[in-house]
Amino acid sequence: MNATQQLDGRSSRWQVHREERRRELISQSRRAVHRLGPDVSMEDIASAAGTSKSVFYRYFGDKAGLQQAVGEIVIAQMQEKILTAAKSATTAKQGLSAMVSAYLQMAETSPNVYVFVTRSTDAAGSAAAAGNALGNFFDEITAMITVPMRELLGSADSPQVMYWPTAAIGLVRSAGELWLATPASPAKPDHVAMAGLITNWLTSGILPDIAAPASPTLTQTKETA
Amino acid sequence: MNATQQLDGRSSRWQVHREERRRELISQSRRAVHRLGPDVSMEDIASAAGTSKSVFYRYFGDKAGLQQAVGEIVIAQMQEKILTAAKSATTAKQGLSAMVSAYLQMAETSPNVYVFVTRSTDAAGSAAAAGNALGNFFDEITAMITVPMRELLGSADSPQVMYWPTAAIGLVRSAGELWLATPASPAKPDHVAMAGLITNWLTSGILPDIAAPASPTLTQTKETA
DNA sequence: CAAGCGTACCTGATACGCTGGGTATCGTGA
DNA sequence: TCACGATACCCAGCGTATCAGGTACGCTTG
Numbered sequence: 001m002n003a004t005q006q007l008d009g010r011s012s013r014w015q016v017h018r019e020e021r022r023r024e025l026i027s028q029s030r031r032a033v034h035r036l037g038p039d040v041s042m043e044d045i046a047s048a049a050g051t052s053k054s055v056f057y058r059y060f061g062d063k064a065g066l067q068q069a070v071g072e073i074v075i076a077q078m079q080e081k082i083l084t085a086a087k088s089a090t091t092a093k094q095g096l097s098a099m100v101s102a103y104l105q106m107a108e109t110s111p112n113v114y115v116f117v118t119r120s121t122d123a124a125g126s127a128a129a130a131g132n133a134l135g136n137f138f139d140e141i142t143a144m145i146t147v148p149m150r151e152l153l154g155s156a157d158s159p160q161v162m163y164w165p166t167a168a169i170g171l172v173r174s175a176g177e178l179w180l181a182t183p184a185s186p187a188k189p190d191h192v193a194m195a196g197l198i199t200n201w202l203t204s205g206i207l208p209d210i211a212a213p214a215s216p217t218l219t220q221t222k223e224t225a
Numbered sequence: 226m227n228a229t230q231q232l233d234g235r236s237s238r239w240q241v242h243r244e245e246r247r248r249e250l251i252s253q254s255r256r257a258v259h260r261l262g263p264d265v266s267m268e269d270i271a272s273a274a275g276t277s278k279s280v281f282y283r284y285f286g287d288k289a290g291l292q293q294a295v296g297e298i299v300i301a302q303m304q305e306k307i308l309t310a311a312k313s314a315t316t317a318k319q320g321l322s323a324m325v326s327a328y329l330q331m332a333e334t335s336p337n338v339y340v341f342v343t344r345s346t347d348a349a350g351s352a353a354a355a356g357n358a359l360g361n362f363f364d365e366i367t368a369m370i371t372v373p374m375r376e377l378l379g380s381a382d383s384p385q386v387m388y389w390p391t392a393a394i395g396l397v398r399s400a401g402e403l404w405l406a407t408p409a410s411p412a413k414p415d416h417v418a419m420a421g422l423i424t425n426w427l428t429s430g431i432l433p434d435i436a437a438p439a440s441p442t443l444t445q446t447k448e449t450a
Numbered sequence: 451c452a453a454g455c456g457t458a459c460c461t462g463a464t465a466c467g468c469t470g471g472g473t474a475t476c477g478t479g480a
Numbered sequence: 481t482c483a484c485g486a487t488a489c490c491c492a493g494c495g496t497a498t499c500a501g502g503t504a505c506g507c508t509t510g
Contacts, residue, residue, distance in 0.1 A: 041470055052486050057472065092435065138399075152435065159414050159422055160434045162407075167400035167426060174395020175388050182387075189384050197384055201392060205430040209385045210317065210377065239459065239504095246460095266493055277462055282495065 022059055025049060026069050029056075030113055033070070038115035042066075071117040071137040078106045079144065092152060093203050099144065100172055100202075101195040107176050108191070114180075118173075138173075142166050168202050175201075247284055250274060251294050254281075255338055258295070263340035267291075296342040296362040303331045304369065317377060318428050321393075324369065325427075326420040329401050333416070336405055343398075363398075367391050393427050400426075 028049035033040055036048065042063055046053045060066040085098035107114040117137055145165035150156055179194050189197065200208070253274035258265055261273065267288055271278045285291040310323035332339040342362055370390035375381055404419050414422065425433070 042472085043470075053472085054474095054485060054487085058484080063471070093432075157412055159412075159418070160431070162412075163400050163403060163419075163422065164426065164431055164434070166403045167396045167423065168431070170399020171392045171396040173399070175392035178388060178391045187382055187384075187387075193384070194388075197388065198392065201389065201430065203430040203432045205426065205428040206385070206389055206393070207318075207428045209389070242460085267495085268493080277464085278495085279462065279464095279497095280460095283460090288494070 018059075022069075025056065025059055026066075026073055029066060030070055030073065030110075033113050033116045034110045036112075038112050038119065040116075067117055067119070068136055070113070072140070074106060074113065074117055075137070075140050078102045078141075081105070082144070092148070093199065095148065096145075096168075096202060097195060097199040100198050101191070103141075103172055104176050104179070104191055104195055104198075107180055111180055138166075138169050142169055145169070171202060172198055243284075247294075250281065250284055251291075251298055254291060255295055255298065255335075258338050258341045259335045261337075263337050263344065265341075292342055292344070293361055295338070297365070299331060299338065299342055300362070300365050303327045303366075306330070307369070317373070318424065320373065321370075321427060322420060322424040325397055325423050326416070328366070328397055329404070329416055329420055332401055332405050339405075363391075363394055367394055370394070396427060397423055 029045050032045045032048035036044060040048075042053050042056055045066075046056050049056075056066060060069055081102045082095075082098050085102070086095050089095045089098060142165045145168060146161060149165060150161050153161060155161065175194075175198050179189070182188050254270050257270045257273035261269055265273075267278050267281060270291075271281050274281075281291060285294055306327045307323050310327070311320050314320045314323060367390045370393060371386060374390060375386050378386060380386065400419075400423050404414070407413050
């Protein structure tokens with residue numbers, strides 16, 4: 001019971017060390033995944049970090065914990081970028097565009113880390129848990145949409161607030177991953193153009209593109225305007 | 226060289242049997258996954274089908290092969306439902322709505338099978354292959370949107386045709402899985418309402434819901450009208 | 451033409467290798 | 481003494497190898 005006190009010098013001495021070490025382990029993991037791919041084993045991650053598995057299991061519990069820890073770092077960096085962009089944004093659409101752009105940039109920075117962080121690691125069980133515990137990674141991103149949207153709409157439990165943020169993330173994710181996997185070519189949109197396309201699809205849907213079969217340049221212009 | 230002929234009756238006599246058996250194994254697998262969850266081992270599937278692993282590996286190569294085989298059956302059933310609904314559809318939006326509805330119904334029929342079929346089984350490797358080889362399951366569904374869309378727009382390689390179908394599937398998938406995982410409550414939209422919401426988001430985006438914070442009923446009406 | 455043997459292929463089962471996640475044991479340093 | 485960290489270990493699960501049957505086909509031969 002006195003263990004809850006944590007006032008023992010022999011305990012508190014480790015606190016700072018643990019936090020520091022944890023950050024270091026996460027950073028090393030990120031590098032290892034970036035180099036070795038999203039399917040790295042815990043053992044390979046550990047040895048790439050110059051230590052052994054037991055350390056990682058002590059710090060993160062299991063592999064899902066490590067994925068989540070790395071994911072939080074990645075999200076934090078993304079969030080930072082979004083917040084600076086949001087300062088100059090006036091409309092909700094501009095804020096959304098900033099998020100899409102940040103998402104693409106995150107995935108682009110290291111596809112391996114992106115996949116690693118994104119995979120849900122099952123962990124859950126039989127039924128439809130796949131949708132619910134969607135890895136906690138997307139949950140955090142979803143919250144970044146849900147919160148502003150809720151105060152924009154007022155109603156807290158409308159189907160829009162309940163489902164649209166998740167739906168939007170799904171669209172961004174799918175389109176982004178395909179874009180990421182597409183080999184470079186003249187036809188491939190660049191980062192900005194892709195973010196514009198996606199943002200327009202989210203806000204206005206596909207009908208405008210059907211009604212007026214505009215050139216991609218036109219569509220892109222519509223976004224930046 | 227005469228081995229390429231393959232006219233030997235000792236070989237050909239198995240053709241019909243193999244096809245029949247294969248269908249039976251897929252059907253048994255579907256049942257087994259439905260009962261035992263999406264994480265069933267090959268051994269459990271085999272014993273549930275009254276046989277042993279070796280048969281399954283002979284017929285499907287590996288687990289990914291089995292997943293794909295089951296997936297094709299599921300897609301075929303879904304496609305059948307869509308085609309009948311598409312006969313009475315006149316606008317592209319109605320066709321889209323039919324697809325969304327069919328997708329939701331498919332997932333709803335057996336969440337376990339849905340998850341089993343949906344999971345990509347990695348199989349791919351290091352880089353951004355996750356987006357490209359998205360399991361072949363979503364690829365087939367994507368094609369169901371791409372083909373009509375291409376002839377509607379004319380241009381075959383516009384970014385819209387390249388990316389929107391995948392993006393749309395991503396939206397449907399995310400929203401559908403969250404909807405599936407949501408416990409039943411008065412606030413939860415039913416099948417039809419959810420399909421209407423999703424279809425509207427795909428065609429018109431979220432702006433209409435923001436500009437006029439309509440009640441869900443209104444939004445739903447807009448779709449059925 | 452018909453009996454019979456060899457052939458091609460399928461079936462189902464068990465045993466095994468291997469990888470990878472997660473745990474328990476034990477030595478070590480402040 | 482206590483947390484740390486490395487090694488050894490366990491276990492599940494995928495995929496492979498091997499083996500003993502079983503049955504229709506087809507070619508040969510009397």
